[in-house]
Amino acid sequence: MKIAVAGKGGVGKTTVSGTVARSLARAGHDVLALDADANPMLGVSLGVGPEETDRLAAVRQAIDEGEMEHQRTIDELIDGCGTDAPDGVRLVVVSRIDRADPPCP
Amino acid sequence: MVAGTAARLLARRGHRVLCLDSDLMPGLARSLGLGGGADVASPLGDAAERGEDGRWRLKKGVGPVRAVRRYAAVAPDGVQLLQSGKLPPEGTAAIMSSLQAYYKVVHRLPRARTFADWAMVGDLPAGPRQAASNWAPFAETFLILVEPTWQSALTARRVARVVRSREGSGTVSLVANKVAEPTDVGRVEELVGEAVVGAIPADERVREAERAGAALLDHDPSSPAARAIERLVDELASGVPPRAIASAK
Structure with a gap:
């Protein structure tokens, strides 16, 4: 099954996403949790911990800063950019906004 | 809720207030007491056009003063509300002209002499x-809640x-914000790593106002949260003109 959780800010999307992901993992499913929020917090709900969530290397920034090569396949991306969360959930953070955009030329 | 309440309190203290809502989701109009009818999808839709180079630009004659005069809604206590737009079912592409116009207008606001002594209160999405x-x-x-x-x-x-x-x-x-325990302010400062300038209590009256889609100042102006925002506004207003931006969550 493939699930996307949406809704207004503050309604509990991330808490529901993290809890559903871990519940599915406990039920025996292989679970990939994708945090597509530009302000990623899914790691906290999954139990990775707040500091680790804040530290998680976001894919785009890591590539921009030359710390990572572009991954050739989806599997490589999940292996190379993901993090293990409790109950065996694999967490991938899509992006993170860390600084102001440069002004338009 | 904080932005709308602060804007009205500033107006009650004699400031001319321009509220700037760039959140694609509804909320600020209700917090100001305008109700849901003020949530227009594309309020500045006819203020911008594409040039021959494909770039968006404000139409001739449209600047910050005319944009506020023509496109802003008037909320209780005389607060002017300029909105970028609200997300329609068709997605943001359908309101791109309004978003582009709003963005260009707010970038010209700091240089607009007409608004030099106005208080501006912006509401950004989370x-x-x-x-x-x-x-x-x-x-x-930037007030960060x-x-x-x-x-x-x-x-x-x-x-x-x-x-x-x-x-x-x-x-x-x-x-x-939503301070419920005596240790909550200290906890916020510890988690963020810096001091706060104010605290707003968790307040059932706020929840009631939000459920009713009403402004806190109309629902219960003497509620603990309203009083706390009042103290915050008075501190902000001690520097004139007060210009604040609230970014929640």
């Missing part, structure tokens, strides 16, 4: 995206980092 994209160039102060939770604290850190990374941007002030 998270760092709009702060990063400079949707509030008029702001001299923080609840005593890790998620909220991490968001506050990120928004503060983004604001401070822009040269010449406003200062950052943190406000603890």
Whole structure:
């Protein structure tokens, strides 16, 4: 099954996403949790911990800063950019906004 | 809720107030007491056009003064509300002209002499995206609201980092929100790593107002949260003209 959780800010999307992901993992499913929020917090709900969530290397920034090569396949991306969360959930953070955009030329 | 309440309180203290709503989701109009009818999908839709080079531009004759005069709604206490637009079922492409016009207008506001002595209160959506994209160039102060939770604290850190990374941007002030325990303010300061300038209590009257879609000042102006926002506004207003931006969660 493939699930996307949406809704207004503050309604509990991330808490529901993290809890559903871990519940599915406990039920025996292989679970990939994708945090597509530009302000990623899914790691906290999954139990990775707040500091680790804040530290998680976001894919785009890591590539921009030359710390990572572009991954050739989806599997490589999940292996190379993901993090293990409790109950065996694999967490991938899509992006993170860390600084102001440069002004338009 | 804080932005709308602060805007009306500033107006009651004699300031001319322009409220700037760049959140694609509804909320500020109700917090101001305008009700849901003021949530227009594309309020500035006819203020911008594409040039021959494909770039968006304000139509001839449309600047900040005319934009406010023509497109702003008037809320209780005389607050003017300029909105970027609300997300329609068709998606943001359907309101792109309004979003482009709003963005260009707010970038001209700091140089508009007409508004030099106005108070401006902006309401940004949750998270760092709009702060990063400079949707509030008029702001001299960024108020970042923080609840005593890790998620909220991490968001506050990120928004503060983004604001401070822009040269010449406003200062950052943190406000603890939904404070329920005596230790909550200290917890917020510990989690974020810096001091707060004010605290707003968790208040059932706020929840009631939000459920009813009403302004807090209309629902219960003497509620603990309203009183706390009043104290915050008085501190902000001690620097004239007060220009604030509230970014929640």
